[in-house]
Amino acid sequence: MRPIQATIDRSALTHNLSVVKATAKQSKVMAVVKANGYGHGLLNAAQGLAAADAFAVLGLDEALALRNAGYQQEILLLEGVFSADELLTVSEQGISIVVHCEAQMEMLENSHIKSVSVHLKMNTGMNRLGFKSEAFESALSRLAQCQQVTEITLMTHFATADEAQGVSAPFALFNRVTEGKSHPKSVANSASILRFSETHLDWVRPGIMLYGSTPVSGQSAASFGLRAAMHFTSQIIAIQVLETGESVGYGQRFTADKKMRIGIVACGYADGYPRHAPNGTPIAVDGLMTQTLGRVSMDMLFVDLSALPDATIGSSVELWGNQVPVDAVAESSGTIGYELLCAIAPRVPVRVLT
Numbered sequence: 001m002r003p004i005q006a007t008i009d010r011s012a013l014t015h016n017l018s019v020v021k022a023t024a025k026q027s028k029v030m031a032v033v034k035a036n037g038y039g040h041g042l043l044n045a046a047q048g049l050a051a052a053d054a055f056a057v058l059g060l061d062e063a064l065a066l067r068n069a070g071y072q073q074e075i076l077l078l079e080g081v082f083s084a085d086e087l088l089t090v091s092e093q094g095i096s097i098v099v100h101c102e103a104q105m106e107m108l109e110n111s112h113i114k115s116v117s118v119h120l121k122m123n124t125g126m127n128r129l130g131f132k133s134e135a136f137e138s139a140l141s142r143l144a145q146c147q148q149v150t151e152i153t154l155m156t157h158f159a160t161a162d163e164a165q166g167v168s169a170p171f172a173l174f175n176r177v178t179e180g181k182s183h184p185k186s187v188a189n190s191a192s193i194l195r196f197s198e199t200h201l202d203w204v205r206p207g208i209m210l211y212g213s214t215p216v217s218g219q220s221a222a223s224f225g226l227r228a229a230m231h232f233t234s235q236i237i238a239i240q241v242l243e244t245g246e247s248v249g250y251g252q253r254f255t256a257d258k259k260m261r262i263g264i265v266a267c268g269y270a271d272g273y274p275r276h277a278p279n280g281t282p283i284a285v286d287g288l289m290t291q292t293l294g295r296v297s298m299d300m301l302f303v304d305l306s307a308l309p310d311a312t313i314g315s316s317v318e319l320w321g322n323q324v325p326v327d328a329v330a331e332s333s334g335t336i337g338y339e340l341l342c343a344i345a346p347r348v349p350v351r352v353l354t
């Protein structure tokens, strides 16, 4: 079997959840486990985050998988339902829904379901989902008149919580429109949790920070006390010695300027490693930091062993995890930790630590 593996450390998830709780002490925590638990496996994530007050997912299938696994917490569908059939199912299973647009409002008003809990979404500048601030008030009173709706939470999602400009304008807009309303309020994602304590309110909705990756570029996950929940590892399966002037890999993108040893690692873009990782992307071999060289291929990539004379076939490689932050690989590759974690390929065997 290829030596590649993703190890999921549930105790790191639990630890990161406790960081959220210590940061937002007054708030309830809705753990976001969409996208297969940010690549960690939905149920692996839920097990590590079992102490969360609620879960958020995208699809009804994910919500049902959590219910079937025995989770009793509130479960929220972040995009709401896509059909009247789904509305029936969420009502029967006690799953909460976002209502973000007129079409969903009408579906709800015209339904004969018994009860459902709704998170009404305001668009505060992301312009993705949600009622514009001018339309929010009337959407809220329509919901309040729906006998099917048993509980209403007011929510928004910030476009710039991780940017220099912050959230003051959209947050002020949300506060102005929802002022005096007694409904619970929910606005903060990971970046907002870590940067803007005034946004914690009744609920917080952390995603990426639970998995031990940073939501704020330029500030490491470790600096927030977070631990990597995914350790992506493999081994060296071949060694090559390059003479001066020899190149390695497709396109000969790296050429040796001295005689050097390189290691061939059993991991490529078909495993979820970013093909855009340039020469010099951080990687660890036998616990020592080194760098990738040459173009990442489908099933293999190359590491510099110049400073690692003891490295050999079978040496362990950490693609990302404790030693190599996923965020460092992401930054080198022009992306964010979220994308790398979510893109771990189905062919990578997963091992779960408890």
Ligand SMILES: *Cc1c(COP(=O)(O)O)cnc(C)c1O
Residues within 6 Å of the ligand: 032, 034, 078, 157, 188, 189, 190, 191, 205, 206, 207, 208, 209, 215
């Ligand atoms: C994905 C998502 C979150 C979590 O965001 P992170 O940046 O991963 O913390 C919170 N709220 C909504 C509506 C989301 O879609």
